[in-house]
Amino acid sequence: MHPHGASFPTSVSAQAPENPLTGGSQPTCNACGGGELQIFYRAPGVPAHSCLMLSSREEALAFPQGNIELGFCTACGFIGNVAFDPGLNRYSAAYEETQAYSPRFLRFLDEVWEEQIERFGLGPGMTALEIGCGKGEFLVGLCERSGCGGIGVDPGYRPERTRSSAARRMSFIRDLYGPKYAHLQADYVCCRHTLEHIAPVREFVRLVRETIGERRHVNVFFELPDMERVLEQGAFWDIYYEHCTYFTRGSLARLFRSAGFDVHRLYKAYDDQYLMLEAQPAPGPTDAVLAQESDLATAASLVARFEQQVGERLQSLSDVLAQHRARGHRLAIWGSGSKCVSLISALNLSRGLGPQLVAVVDINPHKHGRFLAGSGLQIVSPDALRSLRPEVVLVMNGIYSEEIRHDLAERSLHPELIAL
Numbered sequence: 001m002h003p004h005g006a007s008f009p010t011s012v013s014a015q016a017p018e019n020p021l022t023g024g025s026q027p028t029c030n031a032c033g034g035g036e037l038q039i040f041y042r043a044p045g046v047p048a049h050s051c052l053m054l055s056s057r058e059e060a061l062a063f064p065q066g067n068i069e070l071g072f073c074t075a076c077g078f079i080g081n082v083a084f085d086p087g088l089n090r091y092s093a094a095y096e097e098t099q100a101y102s103p104r105f106l107r108f109l110d111e112v113w114e115e116q117i118e119r120f121g122l123g124p125g126m127t128a129l130e131i132g133c134g135k136g137e138f139l140v141g142l143c144e145r146s147g148c149g150g151i152g153v154d155p156g157y158r159p160e161r162t163r164s165s166a167a168r169r170m171s172f173i174r175d176l177y178g179p180k181y182a183h184l185q186a187d188y189v190c191c192r193h194t195l196e197h198i199a200p201v202r203e204f205v206r207l208v209r210e211t212i213g214e215r216r217h218v219n220v221f222f223e224l225p226d227m228e229r230v231l232e233q234g235a236f237w238d239i240y241y242e243h244c245t246y247f248t249r250g251s252l253a254r255l256f257r258s259a260g261f262d263v264h265r266l267y268k269a270y271d272d273q274y275l276m277l278e279a280q281p282a283p284g285p286t287d288a289v290l291a292q293e294s295d296l297a298t299a300a301s302l303v304a305r306f307e308q309q310v311g312e313r314l315q316s317l318s319d320v321l322a323q324h325r326a327r328g329h330r331l332a333i334w335g336s337g338s339k340c341v342s343l344i345s346a347l348n349l350s351r352g353l354g355p356q357l358v359a360v361v362d363i364n365p366h367k368h369g370r371f372l373a374g375s376g377l378q379i380v381s382p383d384a385l386r387s388l389r390p391e392v393v394l395v396m397n398g399i400y401s402e403e404i405r406h407d408l409a410e411r412s413l414h415p416e417l418i419a420l
């Protein structure tokens with residue numbers, strides 16, 4: 001499962017000026033354009049992609065690496081990887097990000113569909129535009145339930161995976177979103193788990209605003225990982241190369257306000273893992289009005305102690321795994337997404353540290369038999385655990401612990417679960 005939802009990266013690289021983040025020695029902020037970024041966290045030599053499905057171990061081991069150097073903008077709170085090189089991006093139909101095989105995730109999607117349709121009165125005769133629609137699950141559900149039409153944009157869209165009664169009201173563009181799509185007209189624009197893959201965020205949000213133009217009734221909905229939780233918990237596995245930008249509620253709202261949106265609602269969802277923003281176009285920049293937007297001081301203090309926090313998390317995880325190793329236990333990791341790739345790399349699990357890693361499991365059948373970038377480990381189905389019988393299973397996202405325990409019990413397996 002992709003830790004961050006059923007969607008897909010886009011880029012405005014065609015029109016974006018040279019990325020200031022990768023420029024000189026004092027990187028400036030890609031969100032406000034003014035602030036200088038203070039580097040506060042480094043992770044060198046990480047796989048450049050973690051959701052790309054690789055068909056051989058050799059390809060996975062030889063996969064290009066990039067560096068992570070997170071910078072914090074003291075002016076607006078934006079966080080970005082200043083070492084990000086968009087040239088390493090390989091987004092294509094081989095990108096496998098969907099989480100729609102998890103019942104827990106499907107329940108969450110249900111809630112988002114229902115809430116969005118009700119809040120914005122989506123119905124027949126209206127059009128929803130989804131930027132970065134991935135395999136299209138979210139847009140399809142929205143159109144089926146509301147009766148509205150839909151336009152989805154994503155280079156990783158796979159038409160053969162769409163089976164829907166709403167299909168004739170929908171169209172898909174297999175491309176990156178960019179200025180050439182500024183003419184698309186919609187009554188509702190959503191963008192889920194995509195912004196974090198985009199480096200020139202200011203250009204991107206301005207392009208979305210431009211696309212809407214004078215259509216002031218349009219509602220905009222963005223969903224992305226919440227960085228506040230990652231900072232608070234020292235959750236280093238949630239920082240990976242594919243995500244070049246990170247937001248808290250305040251920094252996200254500031255970006256939208258500066259681009260000519262009025263932010264109506266800002267909240268967290270999915271056990272506070274996701275950040276949700278609802279906005280409408282305004283004639284120009286708008287002022288902060290929501291209490292959640294004033295988080296700059298909090299973010300700065302979380303950033304200041306993040307490295308130490310990460311060190312503590314890494315140490316305690318290593319200690320637990322060392323105990324299992326001493327007892328001769330076999331380890332399986334459940335969840336083969338980006339978090340998993342980050343963690344294996346940080347803990348050196350593929351290099352014989354920790355207990356013997358016997359399997360990396362995923363419930364998405366499209367991932368079975370494929371290989372993880374960097375470590376070259378093969379992804380297997382939960383059924384493979386019947387014979388491997390691991391004593392301990394590392395759960396990459398604690399929100400799935402219950403369903404994983406259930407899936408294991410169904411196979412008469414009762415290993416100890418360690419949930420992140």
Ligand SMILES: [Zn+2]
Nearest residue numbers: 029032073076
């Ligand atoms: Zn800034």
